[in-house]
Amino acid sequence: MGQPVLKGTTAGAAVVTLPAKPEIIALPAAPAKPFAAKLAPWIRAALVNLLPPLITLALILLFWQLAASGPQSSLPPPSKIWDEAKELIVQPFYWAGSQDIGLGWRILVSLQRVAIGFSLAAVFGVLLGTLVGQSIWATRGLDPVFQVLRTVPPLAWLPLSLAAFRDSQPSAIFVIFITAIWPVIINTAVGIRNIPQDYRNVAHVLRLNQIEFFYKIMVPSAAPYIFTGLRIGVGLSWLAIVAAEMLTGGVGIGFFIWDAWNSSRLSDIIVALVYIGVVGFLLDRLVALIGHVVTRGTATN
């Protein structure tokens, strides 16, 4: 209600001043501002946000270099890693035969598995979570089962899924699925249970049917919770894929680490770890960003 009043006063003020000195309107001054001055706040923001992590990184590398430089050191220092694994660092997408490929390709293979497993987990997780959140009997029946199953470590599922699918690819995807689905189910259920009674009353008064209620009230209202679950889920998926690939073999980044360990290429392993960390971070940001867009900023970061 305050806005129109404010507008009124500024408009009034303009009417009063205009006839007095109509020539001296300072508006054209803005483009005259030097380009550097416009850029300054951007540079400042970049410095404030980038400088501290860069300094931290430099300090870590320095400390690492000093600590690992001794003749008895069992781990390679950064300089040695650069010498030994330069090709992996600067060329993520080279292709020199079916087993000699860049880390970028390996990451993409792992990401593909995560994408399939995580998408399945997201769809079934939201549906099951809705069921559990909406029905008191489904909660009573399913919740204890979920609470027990969700504590099973991802890799414990692997032998069983290998036995069931008799192939490493679907087994790895199943492990992703079973790892990521629990936080999605649980957070969705909480989100559904927390739909305010007022929204339900609105739906009752409008006589929305079950389907309309699901996608017009339930999903948008629970979206912030659902995306919290999805974010936890995608993080767990990325944790699980590396471990699963170590055991199942194939092309992914997990198997690369295992392979490098078997041939004592410690530098390669460290490079792969950095790749995994960066990709995991980007995945988390991506889901958070989608959540932010979909829920129009109501999802908490």
Add this chain to the structure above:
Amino acid sequence: MSYLKIDHVDKRFQRGAATTEVLKDVSLVIDKGEFVSIIGHSGCGKSTLLNLVAGLTPVSAGAILLEGKEVNAPGPDRAVVFQNHSLLPWLTVYDNVALAVNKVFGRKKTRAERHDWIMHNLDLVQMGHARDKRPGEISGGMKQRVGIARGLAMEPKILLLDEPFGALDALTRAHLQDSVMQIHAALGNTMIMITHDVDEAVLLSDRIIMLTNGPSARVGEVLDVRLARPRKRLELVTDRTYIAAREAVLKFLYERHRFVEAA
């Protein structure tokens, strides 16, 4: 035949072995186009009574009849303006009203007609300018205006207002009361309003239903407010009928049915 008839209604809530009787033997007849306020101390069951009429909670005994048909489920013919506006925060002002209009008139009106009807109702509450804003971006009074627009847009037989201005500051509240009076004068809707504000009840109502304190609240008194419309709040301050009506309600609330637990 009466328009809305609340016929010997009881309402009990069962929790485990304990039963609380909220309303006891409430009977009321409301005519078409009437503006009725229900007033009483907090906790006396005003909102429960409104929820019964809305069909959001079932009656324990007795019946509620709207145009001779029993009310037993919620529906858009009894639109509710909720106390805390209950707008969906992920929808714009326009889409909040559109949700109701598309559901109620989806088959009866064309897309263009529905758009005009949405804008008509937003303009009626002077909110047309904020159609693309989200509830989080507008003030409490504006939200309540949109809530009223959404209710009106359903073209209800009865508009139920559940303490619609309770959470607003005094000035905004006065603005909205004037708006509701204008809308009531222009459209002739039947409205039932829950309130705990004596001035508000006297200013807006044709009749004031006073509930006794709960549990087992009953209709204590019914007061006809015989003030000519349109009513102007400034002129009413010194009006004899207004003062008398105000006094009658105050006496009921604070002499005969004092809220014992408050203190």
